[in-house]
Amino acid sequence: MQSIILNHHRMNYIIMIVRMISKIGHDPYSLSVNLLDTLNLVRCGMKKATKAIIKPVNTFYATAALAAMMSFDEVQGQNNKSTEITQTAYGNLFIKDENDQGVEGATITWTPVSIPGDSIPDPYTFTSNSQGTIAYENILVFHDTGVSVTNNNDIEVIQARPNPSTDFTFNFIASQRPDAIQLNDVNGKLVGRYGVTNYDNQVAVYHVDLSDKANGIYFATASIDGKPQVSKIVKINRSFSGNVGSSAREVQNSFKSTQENEAIYDILIQANGYFDLTDQRILTEGDQGWGGYTMTSNAAPPIDNLDIEGYVWKLENTDIPLANALVKVKVLSTGEIYSASSSSNGRFVINDLPLDEEITFAVGGVNGRYSFNDVSFTTPSEIINPSDSLNSNFGAVLPLKLATSSANHIRQQVFEGTNQDIIKFYFGNSLTNTQKNTMRNYFNNLQSDEDNVYVFVESPTQLINTGINIEMGTYNTNTSSGLVQTPLGETLYPVIYSNTTMGTSAGYYPFVHEIKRALGFSEVAWDDVDSVMETPVQDYTQEDKDIARFIERPYWNAVYQNNKTWINLNNIAEDMNLK
Numbered sequence: 001m002q003s004i005i006l007n008h009h010r011m012n013y014i015i016m017i018v019r020m021i022s023k024i025g026h027d028p029y030s031l032s033v034n035l036l037d038t039l040n041l042v043r044c045g046m047k048k049a050t051k052a053i054i055k056p057v058n059t060f061y062a063t064a065a066l067a068a069m070m071s072f073d074e075v076q077g078q079n080n081k082s083t084e085i086t087q088t089a090y091g092n093l094f095i096k097d098e099n100d101q102g103v104e105g106a107t108i109t110w111t112p113v114s115i116p117g118d119s120i121p122d123p124y125t126f127t128s129n130s131q132g133t134i135a136y137e138n139i140l141v142f143h144d145t146g147v148s149v150t151n152n153n154d155i156e157v158i159q160a161r162p163n164p165s166t167d168f169t170f171n172f173i174a175s176q177r178p179d180a181i182q183l184n185d186v187n188g189k190l191v192g193r194y195g196v197t198n199y200d201n202q203v204a205v206y207h208v209d210l211s212d213k214a215n216g217i218y219f220a221t222a223s224i225d226g227k228p229q230v231s232k233i234v235k236i237n238r239s240f241s242g243n244v245g246s247s248a249r250e251v252q253n254s255f256k257s258t259q260e261n262e263a264i265y266d267i268l269i270q271a272n273g274y275f276d277l278t279d280q281r282i283l284t285e286g287d288q289g290w291g292g293y294t295m296t297s298n299a300a301p302p303i304d305n306l307d308i309e310g311y312v313w314k315l316e317n318t319d320i321p322l323a324n325a326l327v328k329v330k331v332l333s334t335g336e337i338y339s340a341s342s343s344s345n346g347r348f349v350i351n352d353l354p355l356d357e358e359i360t361f362a363v364g365g366v367n368g369r370y371s372f373n374d375v376s377f378t379t380p381s382e383i384i385n386p387s388d389s390l391n392s393n394f395g396a397v398l399p400l401k402l403a404t405s406s407a408n409h410i411r412q413q414v415f416e417g418t419n420q421d422i423i424k425f426y427f428g429n430s431l432t433n434t435q436k437n438t439m440r441n442y443f444n445n446l447q448s449d450e451d452n453v454y455v456f457v458e459s460p461t462q463l464i465n466t467g468i469n470i471e472m473g474t475y476n477t478n479t480s481s482g483l484v485q486t487p488l489g490e491t492l493y494p495v496i497y498s499n500t501t502m503g504t505s506a507g508y509y510p511f512v513h514e515i516k517r518a519l520g521f522s523e524v525a526w527d528d529v530d531s532v533m534e535t536p537v538q539d540y541t542q543e544d545k546d547i548a549r550f551i552e553r554p555y556w557n558a559v560y561q562n563n564k565t566w567i568n569l570n571n572i573a574e575d576m577n578l579k
């Protein structure tokens with residue numbers, strides 16, 4: 001009887017939705033207030049009441065989202081379950097001033113940065129009481145609805161993981177090869193198309209790169225014979241570690257419900273008469289205990305000097321700090337030198353640098369490792385907020401010295417690098433099938449020769465703003481770069497897209513030359529030394545391979561992906577030297 005009543009209510013809700021959608025008419029990009037009310041009614045009537053923000057979407061994606069919300073039947077969630085799981089955190093903070101007195105009326109805003117599960121909440125805001133205490137509660141640290149997408153005829157999502165993540169591998173099983181995946185945001189805007197990377201035994205595999213997408217919820221759609229299959233996915237800034245596979249990076253470390261979930265939040269504390277405070281906190285389920293912050297009155301006198309701070313890491317493993325690295329700063333106008341050494345945790349601080357001065361920064365002096373010289377920076381002309389009196393962006397990663405190369409060769413051969421681990425490539429129509437097959441083998445050889453520091457994946461469609469498009473012709477490569485404005489005031493230009501023309505009759509080495517140019521390597525002219533980057537191409541040497549394996553790719557990962565350093569690789573040197 002309960003099942004009959006539930007089905008009766010469900011049918012009534014569905015009829016209401018269909019009637020509302022039918023009233024939208026020919027405007028697929030907006031929904032009426034009545035429809036929003038109806039969606040909320042369905043949400044409240046068929047599931048536990050949850051806070052939801054419904055943005056305007058087109059009719060198709062509104063229907064897809066509604067289907068995901070209403071699905072109680074067997075579905076394909078990332079954890080293969082249909083039970084909703086929610087974990088929250090709570091705790092207390094004491095907000096005080098420089099005299100250890102509580103600050104009343106301070107507001108703290110928790111903005112989500114990384115939350116495991118499939119939901120990203122709005123920021124939370126709490127206010128301190130008359131004693132300066134803030135009690136916060138019900139801050140989300142994990143939420144899994146257990147709902148993905150119901151089956152749709154002959155297409156079925158069998159895997160979409162890790163979810164959430166910065167990239168995804170989708171497996172679709174279908175009676176025939178599906179079309180490309182179409183990715184839309186919650187407003188229905190098309191933000192990407194991705195082709196099949198592999199199709200075998202009726203399973204189509206896609207790799208969807210979300211690294212350049214904003215945090216939020218997206219809908220990935222694959223169609224066959226006009227029948228769409230939609231998956232809801234969540235993008236957050238959470239890194240997933242793992243080794244690189246031989247043909248495409250295997251997406252590892254998918255979420256396991258047995259692990260302790262950790263949510264990362266940015267914190268902003270504001271109060272009248274005080275400078276803003278920012279922090280980042282990691283929350284786990286349950287009581288987080290007590291914490292505290294000291295606010296500084298904005299009536300305090302301005303600061304007349306700058307401190308700089310950073311950490312020194314090992315490039316071969318940027319999770320391991322490097323102790324006893326020497327750090328020097330030279331004030332160019334006076335020649336005065338300030339120095340410090342990194343501690344056991346890799347941290348260093350140089351205090352009391354004068355304001356409005358050009359300085360040169362150097363770090364290194366570690367036996368068996370390269371150093372970095374001549375990093376230019378100008379100290380600010382004034383500091384009003386004491387929280388700005390420390391610049392913590394002077395981190396460095398020091399590579400081990402190569403027996404096969406030198407800092408001079410590294411500077412000459414490496415230009416800006418790329419922020420992509422997975423390099424998509426596309427063969428244009430000017431290439432014959434024989435040439436394409438030859439180049440496919442070349443890509444496999446290049447990946448193997450450089451120990452999978454790059455993973456090459458063929459795209460069935462022409463690439464836009466990512467990867468490498470390849471056509472037949474004279475050997476010529478043009479690159480397009482992104483732009484990264486570093487906290488040290490320098491602009492870096494990671495290669496994100498390239499067009500190249502080449503053939504196969506010249507052999508493997510000219511192919512490697514053009515592909516490495518498309519990845520940000522520069523042509524060189526070394527006396528008495530051969531290189532695949534010379535023009536004309538000489539030999540693909542061990543030095544070429546070692547620079548890519550141990551220096552170029554790991555270093556630009558530390559810059560563009562891990563943010564361990566903002567120092568340009570062109571500043572690399574054999575030893576420390578302050579000019």
